[in-house]
Amino acid sequence: MLLKEIIVGLVVTGILTGIYLLWRRKQNKLAAYKLPPSTKFLLYNYLPLYRVLNDDGKQRFEERMRDFLARTKITGVEGVVVHDIDRIFIAASAILPLYAYDKWRYYNLNEILLYPTVFNKHYDTDGYDRNVLGMVGDGVMNRHMILSQPALRDGFMNPDSTHNTAIHEFVHLIDKADGAIDGVPQYLLNKDNVKKWNFYSDMYMQAIREGFTDINPYATKSKAEFFAVISEYYFKQPGMLQYRYPDLYKMLQEMYQPKAA
Numbered sequence: 001m002l003l004k005e006i007i008v009g010l011v012v013t014g015i016l017t018g019i020y021l022l023w024r025r026k027q028n029k030l031a032a033y034k035l036p037p038s039t040k041f042l043l044y045n046y047l048p049l050y051r052v053l054n055d056d057g058k059q060r061f062e063e064r065m066r067d068f069l070a071r072t073k074i075t076g077v078e079g080v081v082v083h084d085i086d087r088i089f090i091a092a093s094a095i096l097p098l099y100a101y102d103k104w105r106y107y108n109l110n111e112i113l114l115y116p117t118v119f120n121k122h123y124d125t126d127g128y129d130r131n132v133l134g135m136v137g138d139g140v141m142n143r144h145m146i147l148s149q150p151a152l153r154d155g156f157m158n159p160d161s162t163h164n165t166a167i168h169e170f171v172h173l174i175d176k177a178d179g180a181i182d183g184v185p186q187y188l189l190n191k192d193n194v195k196k197w198n199f200y201s202d203m204y205m206q207a208i209r210e211g212f213t214d215i216n217p218y219a220t221k222s223k224a225e226f227f228a229v230i231s232e233y234y235f236k237q238p239g240m241l242q243y244r245y246p247d248l249y250k251m252l253q254e255m256y257q258p259k260a261a
């Protein structure tokens with residue numbers, strides 16, 4: 001009897017040690033990952049919201065990016081070569097919407113596929129945003145995001161547009177974290193704000209349909225698209241959004257920067 005207990009004890013200890021060593025190895029690998037040397041240059045020149053952070057804020061932003069890249073696979077498809085600029089723009093898009101939420105990680109994402117131009121002609125599966133620029137996968141492509149490499153870069157290198165495809169897709173993932181891409185991101189809203197957000201979404205979608213505003217009409221496709229599109233405005237053209245639609249800007253600020261709102 002005693003011998004049996006000793007053997008069981010040794011086996012359990014062996015298994016637990018094995019699990020611990022695997023976990024330790026993964027943690028060491030994550031900690032060893034380093035951001036590309038061009039990170040600061042690219043962030044400083046192409047991300048105005050990074051520029052206005054103080055030194056501590058910049059450091060925290062970079063550490064969150066580093067952690068994201070260490071955990072997320074990025075793969076080029078159909079001949080695409082993934083460059084440092086792509087990694088940096090992708091990680092910046094991931095962290096920017098959730099900078100105020102220190103503990104947030106994208107548990108619903110494993111891999112990002114970068115396509116050369118458009119992919120709607122080549123790609124046929126379930127997912128959100130089955131258009132040419134970006135998509136959050138569903139079904140067999142669950143936990144995958146697809147981005148067009150030129151659209152990813154244009155989102156940062158064309159400062160005058162209201163588009164940022166990668167931010168748009170990460171906003172869908174944030175929306176999806178509560179179980180549904182429905183335009184109501186439960187983690188960013190308290191009970192009162194859910195009602196308020198539904199009210200704003202409906203009101204602005206109607207205004208766009210009736211031509212009362214020049215907000216990108218893609219936002220009327222669904223409440224989820226409204227949330228993703230208006231979030232692009234919030235991060236890409238915050239000054240314009242605040243000047244023209246201050247109530248909507250304030251609502252988004254309460255969601256994305258609750259301490260500042």
Ligand SMILES: [Zn+2]
Nearest residue numbers: 129168225228
């Ligand atoms: Zn979308």
